[in-house]
Every structure is written in C-alpha cells, then in structure tokens.
Amino acid sequence: MSPDHGPLLYEGKAKRIFAADKAEQVIVEFKDDATAFNALKKSQLEGKGKLNCQISACLFEMIEALGVRTHYLGIADENWMVAERVKVIPLEIVLRNIATGSLCKETPIDPGTELKPPLLDIYFKDDGLADPLLTDARLELLGLVSAEQRIEIETISRRVNELLKGFFEKVDLLLVDFKLELGINQLGELLVADEISPDTCRIWDMRTNDPENRILDKDRFRKDLGRVVDSYAEIHKRVQGISSKPRNYS
Ligand code: TMP
Numbered sequence: 001m002s003p004d005h006g007p008l009l010y011e012g013k014a015k016r017i018f019a020a021d022k023a024e025q026v027i028v029e030f031k032d033d034a035t036a037f038n039a040l041k042k043s044q045l046e047g048k049g050k051l052n053c054q055i056s057a058c059l060f061e062m063i064e065a066l067g068v069r070t071h072y073l074g075i076a077d078e079n080w081m082v083a084e085r086v087k088v089i090p091l092e093i094v095l096r097n098i099a100t101g102s103l104c105k106e107t108p109i110d111p112g113t114e115l116k117p118p119l120l121d122i123y124f125k126d127d128g129l130a131d132p133l134l135t136d137a138r139l140e141l142l143g144l145v146s147a148e149q150r151i152e153i154e155t156i157s158r159r160v161n162e163l164l165k166g167f168f169e170k171v172d173l174l175l176v177d178f179k180l181e182l183g184i185n186q187l188g189e190l191l192v193a194d195e196i197s198p199d200t201c202r203i204w205d206m207r208t209n210d211p212e213n214r215i216l217d218k219d220r221f222r223k224d225l226g227r228v229v230d231s232y233a234e235i236h237k238r239v240q241g242i243s244s245k246p247r248n249y250s
Contacts, residue, residue, distance in 0.1 A: 003027060003076040013039055014052070014199055020082065024186055030056075030079040030195070036222045038130050043221065049079040051232040052197035057081060057246035058239045059196040063163050068156060070192040071183055074249025082249040086183025086193050089144055090125040091134075093153060095161040096177040100202065101219075106133075118161055120154055125181070152190055153182055160192060168203065171238035173216070176202035198232045205234070 005027040006019030016029040030049035035042050053075070060072035071083040096103060099113040103121075122139060123131045139145070145153065157180055165175045178201035183193035194200070198217040205214045215223075216231040 001077055002029070003080050014049075015195070020085075024085050025073065026083050026085045027076060028053075028081045028083050030081070034199075034218070034221050034228070036218070038127055041222070045221070045229050047229045048199075048232060051229065051236050052195060052199055053079045053081055054246060055197045055232070055236050055239055056195040058243040059164065059167070060192070061246060062167055062243055063160055063192070063196075066163055068160055068163065068192060069189060071185070074247045076249060083193070084185055084191065086185050086191055088181055088183045088193050089153075091139075091144060091153075091181070092123040092125050092131060093157045093180045093182065094121040094123065094177060095119070095157055095180070096121065097161070097165065098174075098176045100176060118158065120157060122153075149190060156180075156182065156190065156192065160196075164196070164201075167239070167242055169206075170242050172206040173235065173238060174204040174206050176204055178202065198235050203235060 004021070006021070008016060008018055009026065010017040013035045014031055014033060016031065018027045018029065020027050030053040032044050032046055032049045033042070034045045034048060057072065057075050060070045064070055064072070071086050073082040073084060076082050096115050096119040099109045099115055100111050103109060103119070104111045122134050124134050124142065125131055134142070139150065160180060161175070161178070164178065168175045178196065180192060180196070181194035183191050185191055201217055202219060203217045205216050208214050212225055215225060216235050220226065220228045220231055
C-alpha cells in the first residue's frame, strides 16, 4: 500500500523519491525493478523492493545507533521509507574488503585477495558516462566537494565499512564490498543517503565455501545465478536476528 505522498521528485533505477508533507522530508519507494550493467540488463524481481527497504532500514538504524548520521527517518510501509531531504552528491563511494568485480576486471589483482586497508574507490555518478572511476585530481577538478568534505566522506565510509562488517560477521555474512552515496541536508551536514542493501553490497555466506552458492547479493542477478529474492530474504532473516524491528514513521 502506498502512503500519502506529494509529487514525484526523482525516479532512479531502483527507487522513486516523492515529496512529503514536510518540506525537509521525502518519501522513498523501493521498486522491484532490477538493473545491471548500466541498465542494459533489466528485470522485475517480486519482493525485492520490500526486502531492500527493510534491510536498509535495519542497517541505517544500526549505524545511526553507533554515531553515523543518515538520511533515514523511519519506515512508512513495507517498501516505503521516510527520509530527510538531502542534495545527493553525484559520487558513488565504493569500499572493498576483498578483491572482486570491476577491480579484478581492471587490474591484475587476484580475485579473493584481502584488501588491507580496505580500498576506497570514488566514481562519478553519471549514467551517461557509465559512472567513471575518478582520480583524486579529477575529483578536485570537478569541484563537487570541498577538501574537508572529501576527508569526511572517506572517514564516514570507512567507519560504515567497519560497522557493517562487524554486524554481518555476527550472522556469518562476509561484507566483500559495497557502495555508498552521501547527501547534504539543509543544515549543510553530510549524511549517508540512498540505501544499504543487497543491491548495493556484495555479501557472501560464510556457511558455505561454494563460490556460487555463497553469493547472496545482486551478483546473483548480474551473473544469472537464480534465487535472487530468496538470497535477499536470507540476508533479511539474518539481519533481523541482530536488529530490532525498524521504527514506523508517520
Ligand atoms: P564493482 O566491483 O562493479 O565496481 O562494484 C563495487 C560495489 O558497488 C559492489 O558492492 C556493487 C556496488 N555497485 C552499486 O551499488 N551500483 C553500481 O552501479 C555498481 C557498478 C556497483
């Protein structure tokens, strides 16, 4: 069921953002749409939106409880979230604990190599340019963030990585890598925005060593491994085991 909301403000590949009654808030709908490879591959996965919304809510609440500011305010319905309105910085911050994915396509680093310290990669969020990897010099040239914000983004992202890794390990899940987006609220504060879900993280099941069965995230969709929603449900089940029920917001 859709909660009361104002006009559509923005539609992304996996979410729609609507105006809320209060100007400083938005209502976020998590869609069942799945895309990969810059939307070259598309599908509908029934139940994905609800699972990503609920998993994100649990994870946002857990990192907030440990001092990380996020845009999350609460759940409005199964696949609807209320969030603080922020200006999203068009950067995708990727933290990698284990080498896989594009890192292994673009460099000779062996898949499975443990990255210590975790590798931070910053991409320019622009579908038309296929989200290119930025150097620090290019990031500075683009002028999207100040030097202080660049440092703060790295500090927040590394802290989120340590927290998420710790939560997931408690329920035998390995955080391989993930992507964060940050936004700036009306007070000029940096907040973790977007979502933290199996769409935006690589998460492996530590209860098996099988290289395909252990994948519980969107790589199942990218690689046509099947059981995508079942795997997201497994992550949800385990995350529920270490978190309280997400708060309702009305
Ligand atoms: P990559 O190895 O393909 O660069 O992906 C790194 C991480 O970022 C992985 O957890 C998946 C996530 N990711 C997104 O959330 N959105 C994207 O558009 C891409 C390419 C990756």
